[in-house]
Structure formats: C-alpha cells, structure tokens
Amino acid sequence: MITNRQVVLASYVTDAAQPENFALSEGPIPEPAEGEFLLRNMYFSMEPAIRGWVDGKANYFAPIPIGGVIRGPSVGQVIKSRNNDFVEGEYVFALNQWEDYSICHSDAILLEKLQPEDGIPLSYYVGSLGGAGATAYIGLHEVGQIQAGQTVVVSAAAGATGSMAGQIAKLCGCTVIGIVGSDDKAQLIVDEFGFDAAINYKTDDITAAVMAIAPEGADIYFDNVGGPVLNAMLPAMKVYGRIVGCGMISDYNRTDNPNPITNLWEMVSRQLTMQGFLLPTYQAKVPAAMAQLEEWIRAEKITVIENITEGFANTPTAFCELMSGQTVGKALVKIDL
Amino acid sequence: MITNRQVVLASYVTDAAQPENFALSEGPIPEPAEGEFLLRNMYFSMEPAIRGWVDGKANYFAPIPIGGVIRGPSVGQVIKSRNNDFVEGEYVFALNQWEDYSICHSDAILLEKLQPEDGIPLSYYVGSLGGAGATAYIGLHEVGQIQAGQTVVVSAAAGATGSMAGQIAKLCGCTVIGIVGSDDKAQLIVDEFGFDAAINYKTDDITAAVMAIAPEGADIYFDNVGGPVLNAMLPAMKVYGRIVGCGMISDYNRTDNPNPITNLWEMVSRQLTMQGFLLPTYQAKVPAAMAQLEEWIRAEKITVIENITEGFANTPTAFCELMSGQTVGKALVKIDL
Numbered sequence: 001m002i003t004n005r006q007v008v009l010a011s012y013v014t015d016a017a018q019p020e021n022f023a024l025s026e027g028p029i030p031e032p033a034e035g036e037f038l039l040r041n042m043y044f045s046m047e048p049a050i051r052g053w054v055d056g057k058a059n060y061f062a063p064i065p066i067g068g069v070i071r072g073p074s075v076g077q078v079i080k081s082r083n084n085d086f087v088e089g090e091y092v093f094a095l096n097q098w099e100d101y102s103i104c105h106s107d108a109i110l111l112e113k114l115q116p117e118d119g120i121p122l123s124y125y126v127g128s129l130g131g132a133g134a135t136a137y138i139g140l141h142e143v144g145q146i147q148a149g150q151t152v153v154v155s156a157a158a159g160a161t162g163s164m165a166g167q168i169a170k171l172c173g174c175t176v177i178g179i180v181g182s183d184d185k186a187q188l189i190v191d192e193f194g195f196d197a198a199i200n201y202k203t204d205d206i207t208a209a210v211m212a213i214a215p216e217g218a219d220i221y222f223d224n225v226g227g228p229v230l231n232a233m234l235p236a237m238k239v240y241g242r243i244v245g246c247g248m249i250s251d252y253n254r255t256d257n258p259n260p261i262t263n264l265w266e267m268v269s270r271q272l273t274m275q276g277f278l279l280p281t282y283q284a285k286v287p288a289a290m291a292q293l294e295e296w297i298r299a300e301k302i303t304v305i306e307n308i309t310e311g312f313a314n315t316p317t318a319f320c321e322l323m324s325g326q327t328v329g330k331a332l333v334k335i336d337l
Numbered sequence: 338m339i340t341n342r343q344v345v346l347a348s349y350v351t352d353a354a355q356p357e358n359f360a361l362s363e364g365p366i367p368e369p370a371e372g373e374f375l376l377r378n379m380y381f382s383m384e385p386a387i388r389g390w391v392d393g394k395a396n397y398f399a400p401i402p403i404g405g406v407i408r409g410p411s412v413g414q415v416i417k418s419r420n421n422d423f424v425e426g427e428y429v430f431a432l433n434q435w436e437d438y439s440i441c442h443s444d445a446i447l448l449e450k451l452q453p454e455d456g457i458p459l460s461y462y463v464g465s466l467g468g469a470g471a472t473a474y475i476g477l478h479e480v481g482q483i484q485a486g487q488t489v490v491v492s493a494a495a496g497a498t499g500s501m502a503g504q505i506a507k508l509c510g511c512t513v514i515g516i517v518g519s520d521d522k523a524q525l526i527v528d529e530f531g532f533d534a535a536i537n538y539k540t541d542d543i544t545a546a547v548m549a550i551a552p553e554g555a556d557i558y559f560d561n562v563g564g565p566v567l568n569a570m571l572p573a574m575k576v577y578g579r580i581v582g583c584g585m586i587s588d589y590n591r592t593d594n595p596n597p598i599t600n601l602w603e604m605v606s607r608q609l610t611m612q613g614f615l616l617p618t619y620q621a622k623v624p625a626a627m628a629q630l631e632e633w634i635r636a637e638k639i640t641v642i643e644n645i646t647e648g649f650a651n652t653p654t655a656f657c658e659l660m661s662g663q664t665v666g667k668a669l670v671k672i673d674l
Binding site: 052059060226230239245246247248251255257258259260261262263264265266267268269270271272273274275276277278281 | 389396397563567576582583584585588592594595596597598599600601602603604605606607608609610611612613614615618
C-alpha cells in the first residue's frame with residue numbers, strides 16, 4: 001500500500017536546528033476536494049525562512065505545531081485534479097509541505113504553474129527559477145529600485161538568494177560587492193558568480209571594506225542576514241540609499257535575544273530607506289521576473305550552483321546543514337519515490 | 338559702537354548639553370557682498386538637531402569647531418541687501434547662526450521669505466510655521482504617505498514637531514496617539530493638541546498600549562526619539578506600516594553608545610518601511626506646506642504653544658532646557674536688540 005511520507009515537527013527549535021527536532025511519519029494519500037489538485041512532490045526547497053516557523057511562535061505565519069507537517073516550498077507534478085486550471089502532468093511551484101503528496105489549490109501561497117523549458121533542469125524551478133530567484137529579482141527591482149551604475153552590496157552572497165541577487169545586479173549594470181563568511185566563499189562568488197569584490201565578515205571590517213571599494217557608499221544593500229552585518233552596513237550607505245530587508249538569518253537561532261543594532265541614526269543622517277518584504281506580496285510580479293531569469297539562464301548569463309540532497313528521509317539533515325551556513329548555492333532535496 | 342553678539346562653542350558637548358559648553362562673544366557687524374543680504378535676527382529656533390553639530394563629529398553637516406558660532410535656524414529682518422530678490426524690511430527664515438546679525442544669500446539652507454499675516458505672531462514662523470511645522474507636514478505626507486482613516490503614533494508628542502505632527506494627522510482624518518515622558522504632558526497633548534490618546538513611555542508598556550487602542554497596530558509611526566520607544570513601536574506596527582525617521586533625540590546625548598534596537602526583524606515580518614529624512618531635501622515642498630499650515634492656524638484649527646526665552650544671553654540656557662526634555666511646545670529665544 002502506498003502511503004504519504006511526511007516530515008513532522010518533533011520538538012520546537014530553540015537554537016540551531018538539529019535533525020532530532022524533526023521526525024518521519026506516514027499518512028494516507030489525501031484526496032483532492034472540488035477545486036483542489038493533488039501533487040506528487042519532486043523537490044523540496046531548503047529555505048532559512050522555515051526556521052521562523054518551527055519555534056512555536058507566530059510571525060507572519062502561524063507556528064507549525066508539534067506533530068504538524070513542515071511547511072515549505074516544493075516543485076511537484078499534478079497527478080489528480082478537480083481544478084480546471086491544473087491538469088494532470090503539469091508542474092507547479094508552491095508553498096506546500098514536506099511530504100510525498102500535497103493537496104494544492106488556486107489560492108496556494110507562491111503558487112506558480114511551471115512550463116519547464118528544454119535544457120533547464122526541473123530542479124532550477126526550486127531555486128534560481130523559484131523562490132530564491134524571484135525574491136532576488138523582486139527585492140532588487142520593487143524594493144531596491146535598482147538602476148544601472150549603482151553600487152549594490154549583498155550579504156549571504158554565496159547562498160541561493162544572495163548569489164542570484166548579485167548576478168541580477170551585475171546584469172543590471174551595477175558594481176556588486178558580496179559579503180560572505182569564509183575565504184572560500186569569497187573566492188567562489190567572484191570566480192563563479194562574477195561579483196566585483198567579496199568581503200569576509202569574519203575577518204574584514206565591513207564598513208571600511210565597502211568604503212574602500214565604493215568611497216561614496218552603497219546605493220543598495222540587499223540584506224539577508226541582519227545583525228552585525230546590517231549594523232556595519234548602515235554607515236557604509238550612500239545618502240538616500242536603500243536597504244532591502246529580505247531576511248535576518250543571523251537572528252533566526254536567537255529570536256529571544258536578537259543582535260542589537262546601534263547605528264540606526266544613519267537612517268536619519270543619510271536619509272536612508274529600509275523596507276522589509278515577503279515574496280507573496282509581490283506574486284503578481286513573479287511571472288515577468290521568471291521570464292527574464294529564464295532568458296538569462298538559457299543564455300548562460302546566470303550561473304546556478306545547486307546543493308542537492310538525495311532522498312526524502314534526509315530532508316531534516318539537509319535543512320540543518322543549510323542553517324549551519326556551510327552550504328553554497330541552492331540547497332534542495334530530491335525526493336525518491 | 339554697535340557690535341554683533343554671538344554664541345560660540347566653548348567645549349564639545351559629550352553628554353547632556355550644559356550652558357558652560359557655550360560662550361558669548363562679540364564681533365563686527367558683517368558687510369554683505371554682492372548677492373548677499375544682512376539680517377537682523379529676531380528669534381532663534383531651539384532645535385534638538387543642533388545637539389548633533391556641537392560634539393565635534395561630522396554627520397550630515399561639518400561639526401561646529403571650538404570657537405565657532407553656533408548654527409541654528411532663525412527668523413530675521415533684512416536690513417541691508419545686495420540681492421535683488423530680498424529687499425530691506427522683508428522677513429526671512431533660514432539656517433543662520435546664533436548672532437545678532439547674519440549674512441544670508443539665495444542658496445541658504447532652509448531659506449524662505451516670510452509674508453507675515455495679520456493676526457499671526459512673527460514668532461510662529463520660527464516653529465509651527467517654520468522648521469517644526471514644515472518637518473511635521475512633510476514628514477507625514479512625503480515620507481509617511483498619510484491617508485485619512487489611518488492610525489498615527491507620534492513620539493515627543495508635546496514638543497514642537499510632535500505637537501504639530503499630531504494636529505496635522507488629526508486634520509488629515511487620522512486617529513492619533515502621542516507618546517510623551519510625563520503624565521502632565523499626556524494630559525496636555527489630549528486637552529490642548531487634541532490627540533486621541535497619550536502614552537507615558539516612562540510608566541506604560543508602549544507596545545501593549547498602542548495595540549490596546551489600535552488592535553491592528555499603527556499605520557504610521559512618526560519617530561522623533563529612536564531608542565527604546567522606536568524598539569517598542571516596531572512590534573506595534575501594522576503590516577506595510579511606515580516609520581518616519583525624523584530624529585533620534587534619545588541618542589543625541591550618547592552618540593558613542595547608542596540605544597540598542599533589537600526588534601528589527603519586525604521590518605521583514607511586517608513588511609515595514611522606515612525612511613529617514615532631513616527637511617532641506619524637501620525644500621521645494623515647503624511653500625505649499627506653509628500655506629496649508631497658515632490657513633489652519635488662522636482658522637484656529639491648530640493650537641500653538643510657545644516657550645519663549647527673552648534675551649540673547651539666555652540662548653545657551655534655553656537650548657539646554659529644551660534638551661533636558663522639560664519644555665513643551667516650541668522653544669525659542671526672542672532677541673533683545
């Protein structure tokens with residue numbers, strides 16, 4: 001008998017996520033109701049945002065309860081449908097759950113119908129052509145109001161979203177500086193992703209390093225990390241600069257004791273704008289962003305690095321590795337079914 | 338012989354400003370060069386921003402050196418002119434200096450020609466119809482994008498800018514909550530300035546108090562203080578809310594050790610926008626703002642409270658009183674000449 005494997009929350013995550021915080025479970029394969037369709041999940045997207053949903057506290061989503069299936073974006077194929085807009089065989093990206101089979105519907109968060117192109121691996125639609133690519137593109141354009149000739153600084157620059165943000169900013173005609181946590185990553189983002197310069201936040205003075213490269217400061221800081229890196233970027237911003245608030249991974253393991261920010265006076269003194277955003281707010285802008293990214297990827301103007309973990313049962317481990325900061329590129333799980 | 342009295346910086350201010358940080362000096366009355374005009378100053382505007390210019394450190398302005406005349410906005414009358422746009426007898430507001438006679442020119446910061454109306458005291462053009470009024474109006478409209486029906490929270494609400502911001506927000510059809518530092522001020526802003534509610538940050542839980550009044554949170558927070566009040570407002574903002582970064586007076590006496598902000602994750606989670614601004618950036622918008630404010634004041638829709646110190650020599654004391662947080666309304670000095 002075929003069952004639906006699921007990853008559920010075994011205990012609330014209070015510090016760094018551990019595989020023991022998760023458990024494998026099995027349930028029946030759900031039946032779509034009218035208007036719904038059933039997906040067979042093929043890839044799970046490992047995302048830092050998931051860390052914010054497994055600590056038992058509400059943020060922009062209700063917390064996942066103990067025993068609840070983990071919520072996360074996936075790429076899946078429609079295998080049964082009671083929704084005229086989605087027919088069997090089609091592929092979709094959406095915020096689903098860590099399980100073999102997910103029920104989906106037209107109003108699902110982040111839902112996008114995929115039309116995989118020849119020569120583009122389906123897994124790309126999890127990351128560079130999924131949430132990470134869309135977040136980077138929309139963050140730079142809609143929030144950052146990017147313009148050619150600007151200086152753009154990106155943190156977590158070797159990661160899924162950061163590596164896309166840096167490459168998109170380069171394609172927009174900007175000078176791009178990446179902030180990473182190791183010399184290996186610094187080398188990687190320059191060599192593989194084409195950043196103009198890299199800063200290792202563990203060994204470099206971020207403020208001084210940015211100002212040495214861009215004496216007037218950064219026009220845009222695409223912030224994936226918050227905390228001390230954000231604090232050091234505030235005095236490295238150009239007057240009227242914009243800070244794109246995408247994530248604050250440096251605080252995700254310490255939500256009860258977030259890193260203190262002490263340089264906010266720069267917001268007034270430099271007349272900065274900081275704007276936080278979540279991708280679902282810009283859902284209407286996603287198709288155009290995806291079309292542009294597909295074009296760039298097909299033309300090999302964007303390099304995609306994937307970190308693929310094989311096997312459903314390894315999903316918790318893959319997530320914990322991502323959160324440890326050891327991975328580069330897009331972390332995802334390929335489901336064995 | 339008539340000389341030009343001046344207030345100069347005697348020592349850099351490192352903590353709370355003290356009268357001893359300033360000294361009285363005298364110099365010759367300057368002669369306007371071609372394109373310049375000479376003002377006899379009539380009122381000095383006491384402003385927290387001046388604190389940021391007397392600590393020997395650069396911010397958006399060069400620091401005032403030891404022995405340098407203090408920079409500050411004033412209202413003065415043109416008494417000699419070599420500029421065709423400004424004739425003797427006219428009144429102007431501009432960023433001048435603390436002295437009897439100031440040289441001014443067409444490109445002076447904050448320069449505005451005044452056309453004092455019958456029934457409106459000239460002193461109003463220092464505050465409610467000067468920098469404070471313009472800052473409040475432009476901060477709410479250009480930065481806060483205020484709309485009728487919103488909930489607006491204002492800090493330092495009994496002060497010159499805060500009291501104007503609250504009254505303008507009420508006239509725009511908003512629910513207005515003021516944050517102040519004493520029960521007397523709380524009473525005052527409700528009774529005299531028409532705020533809907535007041536919070537005493539020294540005794541109330543700001544986050545809980547705002548949410549009790551506006552369960553969905555604030556659409557706009559007009560921030561004059563930064564620090565713990567800003568930190569407490571972040572979790573009291575509505576999704577997509579806007580924080581108007583006008584000033585951070587809580588940090589002005591501790592620039593080497595600013596108050597830590599720990600709730601910035603709310604920027605992402607609630608998709609907030611925080612934008613710092615300085616009035617000179619919006620100079621082109623000032624005349625229309627002033628016209629609206631004059632109309633409201635003439636119609637007695639706005640209440641102006643002034644805290645007038647008489648006598649040039651008392652200027653340092655008046656400034657130190659303002660910075661102590663003890664005053665309400667617009668603090669200004671009337672010059673005895």
